[in-house]
Amino acid sequence: MLFFVLCVQVAVKVLSEAPPAPPQNIHVDKWNLTWTPATEEGPVNYTVQYRSFDSTVWRNVEACVQINWMYCHVESTKAEAEHGCVMLRVQAGRWGLTSDPAQVCNRHGDSCTPEISLTAQPGSLTVHLNRSHGLALEYGDHAIHRVYYGKEGEPLKEFKDTASSVSIDKLQEGQRYCTKVQYIYYNTLVGLASCTQCELIPESGNPPKQTGVIVAVVVVIVMVILSLMVVLLISLRGRIKRCLRPPYQIPQNLISKPFLEHHNPICPSPSEERCDVISCISPDDLF
Structure with missing residues (x-):
């Protein structure tokens, strides 16, 4: 039992002499700053600081000094710098010792953070x-x-x-x-x-996955369209043939004049023998 108590005292002493690890996953979204604690046990508090780009002095955010929770609303710092562009950092503290400061990033671009x-x-x-x-x-x-x-x-x-x-x-x-x-x-x-x-970074000769998917989708769409066109042509082939069939009546201007004269029963053929018609013959004239 005494050995266990001594071990606990030594562990507490070691922890008290070592600063805590800095917080992790720190980011700000619409002036709401959040973070997660480091994976270590023990009581830890947090302090949020800011500075403008034309200053080298870090100042505490008044509402977020040695707090036990893991968020801080930092919109008040916007009025402390030109164009509202401030830099933020968070430090963990325990028994008077502080961690290395952890810089804050912005998830969304704004007038002070590039959008990429x-x-x-x-x-x-x-x-x-x-x-x-x-x-x-x-x-x-x-x-x-x-x-x-x-x-x-x-x-x-x-x-x-x-x-x-x-x-x-x-x-x-x-x-x-x-x-x-x-x-x-x-x-x-x-x-x-x-x-x-x-x-x-993709390897040479291997197109990005997104490009391959797009190509496959385009090929499928083209094949479906071609199949529908073939089915439509087969189902309408009879109607298409009737629409393309020419009329049976032969135009008159294509028939030659000699052909008409040859087949006209009223007009005699030029090859027929010409005869003189005798109008009248009496029997007395024959004797």
Whole structure:
């Protein structure tokens, strides 16, 4: 029994000297910030902080300091920065020790977070971005996108700065690559980054699954249409033949004049012998 009590005291002491793990799955959706705790036991509280892109000082969100729940409404921070573009992070705390800060991402694009979509091709990944975003209209070409990328499960350390959509080449086929995008202004990060999105890079010679499905559907539709046309032609073949049959009456202009004269019973044939008609002969004239 004494040994068990000593083990518990040692475990409590070790836990009290080690900071807690940072929270996970942190994201904001319409100014509602949520997260999940790390997979460890023990009492943990959370503090949400924010800062504007023109400042280096992190400030606590007043309503979310050392809270025990796992959500925070952060709309009040919008008024603290120009264009409402703030960066957010969450720290876990226990017995006076705090975890490493965990950055917050935004699930949906808005005036402070880029909206992105991905297209994967053999050896490359295209990140589609909107060039005409709110910050670009305000700051012109000084406000652009920073595109982070890397293999799934690895830190996204590589990045490209671009004003519009960009293709990332020389990627390993058959591997999943992930990306997230954040606005930058004069090389300073602005607002929240988009939440990480991943795509599988297809192998060469193997068309994407979606393309194969589309081709199969088109082939089936064409075959059905051709079959219906054949059935329709077979069922209407008699009517089609009658419609195409020419009239039996031969036009008069196709019959030659000699042919008509030869077969006209009223007109004598030119080959008949001509005779003089004797009008009258009396018997007395014969003697």
